[in-house]
Amino acid sequence: xxxxxxxxxxxxxxxxxxxxxxxxxxQTHQGNAQAADHGGRGCRSRQPFLGQDEMSSTQVANKPAxxxxxxxxxxxxxxxxxxxxxxxxxxxxxxxxxxLSEDYDRPFVFDDGNTRSLYFSLRYVQSTMRTSDPTSLxxxxxxxxxxxxxxxxxxxxxxxxxxxxxxxxxxCYTHLPWCQISVVEIDPYVIGxxxxxxxxxxxxxxxxxxxxxxxxxxxxxxxxxxxxMDAFDRNGxxxxxxxxxxxxxxxxxxxxxxxxxxxxxxxxxxxLKHLNAIQEAFEDRLLIMQVGNDGNHVVLAFxxxxxxxxxxxxxxxxxxxxxxYRIDFPRMAKKLERSEKLGYLERINNAPALSM
Numbered sequence: 001x002x003x004x005x006x007x008x009x010x011x012x013x014x015x016x017x018x019x020x021x022x023x024x025x026x027q028t029h030q031g032n033a034q035a036a037d038h039g040g041r042g043c044r045s046r047q048p049f050l051g052q053d054e055m056s057s058t059q060v061a062n063k064p065a066x067x068x069x070x071x072x073x074x075x076x077x078x079x080x081x082x083x084x085x086x087x088x089x090x091x092x093x094x095x096x097x098x099x100l101s102e103d104y105d106r107p108f109v110f111d112d113g114n115t116r117s118l119y120f121s122l123r124y125v126q127s128t129m130r131t132s133d134p135t136s137l138x139x140x141x142x143x144x145x146x147x148x149x150x151x152x153x154x155x156x157x158x159x160x161x162x163x164x165x166x167x168x169x170x171x172c173y174t175h176l177p178w179c180q181i182s183v184v185e186i187d188p189y190v191i192g193x194x195x196x197x198x199x200x201x202x203x204x205x206x207x208x209x210x211x212x213x214x215x216x217x218x219x220x221x222x223x224x225x226x227x228x229m230d231a232f233d234r235n236g237x238x239x240x241x242x243x244x245x246x247x248x249x250x251x252x253x254x255x256x257x258x259x260x261x262x263x264x265x266x267x268x269x270x271x272l273k274h275l276n277a278i279q280e281a282f283e284d285r286l287l288i289m290q291v292g293n294d295g296n297h298v299v300l301a302f303x304x305x306x307x308x309x310x311x312x313x314x315x316x317x318x319x320x321x322x323x324x325y326r327i328d329f330p331r332m333a334k335k336l337e338r339s340e341k342l343g344y345l346e347r348i349n350n351a352p353a354l355s356m
Contacts, residue, residue: 066109066192073110074100080112081094085192111197116196118165126190126232127165127197134198135170137327143168144259144298148226149321150314151300155179159224159253161213161233161241166199173206175325183208184216186238196302212238212248223255229262235250237270247281247289251303260301271297284320289337300336315347 023128024077074096079328085093085106098104102121110117115138117128118275137143145168148155156179158172159233163185172181183206185191191208200206209216213231227250231238240246250260262278264271279286282301289298289310311333 011036050196054233066189069095070093073112078112080110083109083111083193083196089138103123104132107187107193109193116165119194120232127196128169128173129165129167133205137167137171141165141263141298141322142230143267144262144289144332145228145230146171146289146327147289147324147329147336148228148259148261148299148316149325150329150336151226151255151302151309152334153247155222155225157222157255158182158226158228159220159222161182161217161227161229162238163194163199163208164230164232165197166194168228168230169199169206169208171195173200174309179205181206182222184211184213185209186212186240208356212240213238214246217246217249217253220253223253223258225255225258227254227258237266237274242278244280247277247301247336252303254303256304257307258303260299260303262299262301264297264299266293267294271295275299287331288339289335309337309340319353 065304066087069084069086071082071084073082082099084104084239086095090098096106098109099122102123107120107126110119114132115128115130118126120126127142130136130138137146156175158176158179158181160169160172160181160183163169163183166183167179169183172179178204185208188210189209194208199208202208213229229241229250231241247260253258260282261279262274264274275288278299278301282303283303283305285307287300287306290296314333314337315330318333321327321329323335
């Protein structure tokens, strides 16, 4: 999730209530109802609904149990399509009203023809994909989360907490072909959109797991080299990871030289709470980067008690990585080195505790 995108559509979201717009929606709804009456495919086909508790990880990870509903864009001066996974008996007008009032309680996709974005609400866009380049990392924070490559010569396994639109999952799957990747996502509707974002199917080195991140970490038997955490819901940070105990357990499941990479977004007080929990769990072995001016921070935490960054080696590594992945790793390396030398982590903790 990117703070820079919070409120982007909410500020300009005005449903077009002119007679022509309402008439078109009503005609669409009536046409769908008539098609359904005659055995055709309506707006909501009556497919069986499987609730989150009734669905196995395999079912939800590979095939959505809800029909896809498409609606015209309700945003002024912006054409496109909204896609929802819906089984409830709601008209197009009711769905749009819920979306604009932020009463809609499921993620949805907005497609403008060039990009597709996954939203948890109008205030929170989780990820964006260019359809012409589905594996590119569009948000700055996702590129910065790849900074773990500066510290590991060859990452063998990655555990991702939070799937979203799959930006990091797709990038790692494409560019790290030797790496085992597991992605844990609690929201079955998010997983249900995986085909919309061209997320690869499960295979021998990639899998999407329907589970709660904290529960999965508690029972994790593998030893990933990297844990990448971008775990948000419509209310911000997922509540299941809201404790120092979670981060202590995450540290314990890492390989000896393993790392946790976390995207911290939302209010400043929320970010500080998680930052302090990570700092305690990893005993101050942290590096941190601010992401532009949007309020996000990317935190790198190291399990190894003897960890010391080798900045000269990292600088040479950064140049090679930039050539391979088209990401500005040299700039990231300089930011990380500067933040360590200037005590950026301490300055963040000592700043006035005001919401941003």
